[in-house]
Amino acid sequence: MAEPTYSFTIPSITDDTRLDCRIYHPNSLGATTSVRAAVIAHPYAPLGGSYDDAVVLSIVETLLQQDYIAFTFNFRGAGNSEGKTSWSGKPETEDYISLVGLAMHYAEQLSTLINQGTGSTEQSIPPSILLAGYSYGSLVLARLPFIDDIVKRFRAATIGTAAAEIILRARTLAKQNITSLDAKPQPLHNTPRGRFPATESDPSTTRSRDLLVVMGGEETDSSERRRSRDSRRSVDKVVRELPGRIKMHAKQLSDSDRKLHRQKDRHGESAMREKARSSSSPALNVKYLLISPVILPFSSTICPPSFVPTSRAGPAYGSAGSQFLRHPTLAVFGTRDSFTSSKRFRTWAEKQSTLSSSFLWQSVDGAGHFWSEKGVMQVLQERITRFVSKEVVVE
Template sequence: MLPEPTFTFTIPSVHDDTPLDCRIYNPPHKVLNSIDSDEQWHPRGAIFAHPYAPLGGCFDDGVVLSVTAEVLKQGFVVGTFNFRGAGSSQGRTSWQAKPEIDDYVSFIGFFVHYMDSLRQSVSHLPSERIFEPTLSPIQSAYNTFPEPDATTATQGIKLVLGGYSYGALIAMQLPTLEVILKRFQSVAKGTAEAEARLRAVSLAAQWSKDAHLQHEKRQVGRAGSCEKIRNSARSMAVAMGGDESEPGSRRHSHDSRRSLDAVRRSVERGRRKLGLKRHYYMMSEEALIEESLTSTNVPTPQTCYLLISPPLHLVTTIITMFSSLIRMNTPYSEEKICYSPTLMVYGDKDFFTSQKRYRKWAELLMAKPGSRFQFHEVAGAGHFYRENGVEPELRRCIREWIQTVTHGPALGD
C-alpha cells in the first residue's frame, strides 16, 4: 500500500511558469538508517509520469500509484507530478507535447537537486549548514562519517525516468540529463529554475531535520516522542506555491516568485506537530535563497528508463514534430533507451498498440550491439492493467528489474 506523500508542493514549469502539482515519497526512515549504519547512503530516485490528461490521466492514476508503491518499496525516493492541465496543475494540455516535455524537465531539475541536497545532508557536510550550534550531540555523531568523494557520490546516484502510456512517451523524448542539469546549473533570481532549486533545498533540509530528530529521540530512549515524530514524517504534506498560499501568491510570473511565506508556514506547522522549539530550524530564509542561487555542478546520475505501455503509434508523430529539438542535443528516443538500462512493460491485449508491433519494436532494440533494452509482456493485460491478476505480474517484473539496476536484493514481496 502506498503511504501518504512525504511532501506535496508545486513548482513552476520552465516552459512558461505554469504551476505544477508535485509529490515526493521518501522511503520510511531511509535517511535515519544511513545515520545508524556504517555505510554511506547513495540516493536512488525515480520519477514516474502519468497518462494523457484529457482522458483523465493524473498522478492519482491506479497504474502510477501501483508502480510508485513498488519502486518506493525498493528503497527509492519517488517523485510524481501532474502535467499542465492534469489534476490541480494549471494550464491546458498542448497539441504538440513540447510544453509537457518542459514540465517533465522542470521536475527533473527539482528532483535531482533535491536528491543531491539530501545526499549532502546525510553525507556529513559541515553540520552547521543543517543544525544550530545548540545541537552538539547530533553534530558529533553526524561528523563521524567520512566525506564522500566525487567518484563515490556519482556512482551512488541512480535515477529512473519513466512513465505510463502518454507519460512514457514524454519520458522517451526528454533531453539528456547533462542538457537538463546544465539549465539548472547557474540560475538567476526570479526564474523557474531558481524556484525549483529553492524547493529542493528547502524540502531536503526539512526531511534531514526530521530524520535527525528521530535519531536523537531514539538515542535518548524517548519512545513516545519518537513515535510522534515518525508519524509526522510519514505525512509531511508541504504546500509551496499551492493552496495554502494566499491566492495572490501563486507563481504566475517571475516577479512574484520570491515569497517564502509558504515555506515558513510549512516549517512552523511541522514544528508544532513535533512539539519543537524554533531553534531546530535548519537554515534561515536568506540562506535557503542563497543556496538555491549558487552555481552548482551536481553529479549527473546514472540514468535508467521504465516505460509502461508507451503508445508506439504516437512515437513517430512526436519525433517528426520536434525534429528541430532533436538536432538541439536531444538524441533520438530509440537510441537513448537502447543504450541505457531500460525496461518496457506492455500487455498483450493492449488496444492502443498491438502485441505484434510491441514485439517487433522491442526485438529490434534488443538486437542492436551493446543494447541494454529489456521488455516484458504481461499475458492477458490490456492498456489499463485492470484484468484479474495482471497488476501483481506488473509489479513483479518491475521489482526484479529494479534489483538488477541497483545490484541489491528486493526489499519485500
C-alpha cells in the same frame, strides 16, 4: 496505499506554469547514505490521466519497497496543474524536465545532508535516478534530452527564473526532511495554501520559516521572482543556495559571468551559457522505465508522428528516445493492449534490444493497457522490482 510526504507546486521551467507535485518517501530513508529517486509520468490528461492514476500509484508503491524516493506530478492541464494539454507535447516535455531537476537537486542535497549528519568522511555515492512514464507519459519521456543536458540547464539558472525556484524548493524540502526524519508523521489539515501538519500554523497567517513543509507559494521573494523568459539576473543568490558539488560548478559559472560583464561583451549571456554547457556534469546513475508505451497508429491522434515510437528500423522514437539505447531501459506491455497490437510491440521492442543490450522488454500475457486484469499488476510489479534492484554502473 502510500501517502505522499510532501504535496506542493513548482513552476514549469520554461513558462512558469504551476504544476502539482508529490514526493513519497520510503521507510528506509536516512538509514543509508545512498539516495535513489524516481520520477513517474502519468497517462493522457484529456482521457483522465493524472498522478492519481492507479497504475502510477502502483509503480510508486513498488519503488518505495525498493527504497526509492518517488516523485509524481500532474502535467499541465491535469488535476489542479495550470494550463491545458498541448497538441505538440513540447510543453509537457518541459514539465517533465522540471521534475527531473527537482528530483536531482533534492536527492543530491538529501545525500549531502545525510552524510553530514552521520559524520561520514567517505565520498557519497552518486544519486540514482529512474525516469518512468506510463502510456502518454512514456511519449513525453522519450522526448527528454540526455540527463547531462538537463543538469547543465539547471546549473545555468539565473535568479528569479523557474529553474532557480525549482532548485530552491528542492533544497528547502530536503532540509525540512532531515529535521523530521526521526519525528513521527503528524495528521494534516487543509489550508488555503495546501495541506499542513495539524500542529503547525497556516503559512498564510504567519511568517514562520520553521514549518515541517512548505506547500505552494514560492521560495524566492516576490521582489526578485521574475518570469523565466524575462530574467537576466546574476546567479549569485542561487549559488549561495545550492548544495555541495553543484554549488562549486555554479560558482565557476558566476565568476565567469562577472568577468564577461566587466568586459562589457554584448554577447556575454550567450557566452555564459556556452560555459555552462561545456563544463563537466556530476555523475548520475540513470535508468528508464516505459509502461504500456503508446506507438503508432493510436499515438498519432495525441501527438505528432515524429514524436512517437514506430516498429520500423532505427532507434526508438526516431530522433527522440535515443537515451533508451545509452542507459538501462525496461519496456513492459500487455498482450491485450487496446491501443497497440502485441505483434507491433514485439517488433519494436526486439529492434531496440538488437541496437542496445541495455534495452530490456517484457510482454505480459493477458494484460491490457490499463493493467486491470486479474493478476497482471503483480507481474508488472515483480518485473519492475527485478529491474530496479540491479545497480547501474556510471560509465
